[in-house]
Amino acid sequence: MIIKKAERLRGEIRVPGDKSISHRGVMLGSIAEGTTLLTGFLNGADCISTMECFREMGVEIKQEGEEVQVRGAGLRGLRKPGRVLDAGNSGTTMRILSGILSGQPFEAVLDGDASLRKRPMKRIIDPLTEMGADICSEGGFAPLRIRGGELHGIAYESPAASAQVKSSILLAGLYAEGETRVKEPFLSRNHTELMLRAFGADCMSEGNTACLRPGRSLHGISIRVPGDISSAAYFLGAGLLVPDSEVVIKEVGINPTRSGILDVLKRMKAEISVENTHETAGEMAADLIVRSSSLVGTKIGGEEIPRLIDELPLIAVLAAVAEGQTVIRDAAELKVKESDRIALTVGMLKDMGAVAYATEDGMVIEGSGSLCGARIRTDKDHRIAMSAAVAGLIAEGETEICDPECVRISYPGFFDTLEGLKH
Numbered sequence: 001m002i003i004k005k006a007e008r009l010r011g012e013i014r015v016p017g018d019k020s021i022s023h024r025g026v027m028l029g030s031i032a033e034g035t036t037l038l039t040g041f042l043n044g045a046d047c048i049s050t051m052e053c054f055r056e057m058g059v060e061i062k063q064e065g066e067e068v069q070v071r072g073a074g075l076r077g078l079r080k081p082g083r084v085l086d087a088g089n090s091g092t093t094m095r096i097l098s099g100i101l102s103g104q105p106f107e108a109v110l111d112g113d114a115s116l117r118k119r120p121m122k123r124i125i126d127p128l129t130e131m132g133a134d135i136c137s138e139g140g141f142a143p144l145r146i147r148g149g150e151l152h153g154i155a156y157e158s159p160a161a162s163a164q165v166k167s168s169i170l171l172a173g174l175y176a177e178g179e180t181r182v183k184e185p186f187l188s189r190n191h192t193e194l195m196l197r198a199f200g201a202d203c204m205s206e207g208n209t210a211c212l213r214p215g216r217s218l219h220g221i222s223i224r225v226p227g228d229i230s231s232a233a234y235f236l237g238a239g240l241l242v243p244d245s246e247v248v249i250k251e252v253g254i255n256p257t258r259s260g261i262l263d264v265l266k267r268m269k270a271e272i273s274v275e276n277t278h279e280t281a282g283e284m285a286a287d288l289i290v291r292s293s294s295l296v297g298t299k300i301g302g303e304e305i306p307r308l309i310d311e312l313p314l315i316a317v318l319a320a321v322a323e324g325q326t327v328i329r330d331a332a333e334l335k336v337k338e339s340d341r342i343a344l345t346v347g348m349l350k351d352m353g354a355v356a357y358a359t360e361d362g363m364v365i366e367g368s369g370s371l372c373g374a375r376i377r378t379d380k381d382h383r384i385a386m387s388a389a390v391a392g393l394i395a396e397g398e399t400e401i402c403d404p405e406c407v408r409i410s411y412p413g414f415f416d417t418l419e420g421l422k423h
């Protein structure tokens, strides 16, 4: 895929549904009683992996584009899968589904693609084992063989702020005897807690601790999935960098545990307005309007990191064009995402002529105001590919993105939407 310098971007778009909420809608819908209807569902490869796993366990799921109907099997209604459950490229599928499988009276094997097989699973194996599950793996990596057991609730102090870990433990807690608590160093995205409540579960949150008391059954609901702020981020970035631009992004989820990018962009002096704020199934959504802006560097770290972890490669691109230095700290997690996002982001920026270097837990970028086209390695990581596309819009010459089809993981129509804004 070749990206050329754009003159200006104008228009109104919708981005696909939130990935985290789409996964959770299928998962909770599958173990609820009655029907769950998801509209605005993300029809991307990761969420399709989740759907396929539940179909393999006997759940009837009908999908027509962005509309999904799940006929819940109830908490105890899943069937032993006839084959290996394939999570594909999706860490969310593997980690959260492991929690549900830990409570089942059967054995299942969960596997994934080459990237997922390299991602750490000990972070869920340890607490789920402590709850009573029997999980075999080779060195803490997929494939995972999970034999569900009689679980008991635990009070877990998570070493990392990870929504996947928290969600996995909370969903196992639905099957456990007694209460399950998860405390995080910082609050990670709370879609699971919000959705569990909406389905009727006894789930409470206080500060950085979430608590689940078992005993109630879940009941299917209708969910309108808001647009994914992690996907909207590329268009916020593109609208800011390309001169003479104005882009309206309709109905984007702005849950405060996800909207760290808006705070960072404000500090970078971006002109973004948030309009028509409203609530949909316990989640906040709004229209975002972005105009070209001259950005300045900033410092990002601490509690802000889990609120924008997936947006950091894109933020790094913006930092390379901003005035002054940007420092990203406390983000070592980036090394174990779909790719090593610290190495690939710094590599991309350097190849495009920027001054950037990796640190132990993040990166430092010296804003230079301009970039030049290059051939960008993505390691099939969707977020690296889309960040590179934004950089390509303002780079001198052509930018070639390797393996561009990887955007199908979270945003199948990304390049078409981008093209449609060029006027």
Ligand code: S3P
Pocket: 019, 020, 021, 023, 092, 161, 162, 163, 164, 165, 167, 188, 189, 309, 310, 333
């Ligand atoms: C996700 C949580 C985040 C995020 C991932 C989706 C989720 O990962 O990076 O893209 O849906 O729970 P961690 O919870 O591991 O930080």
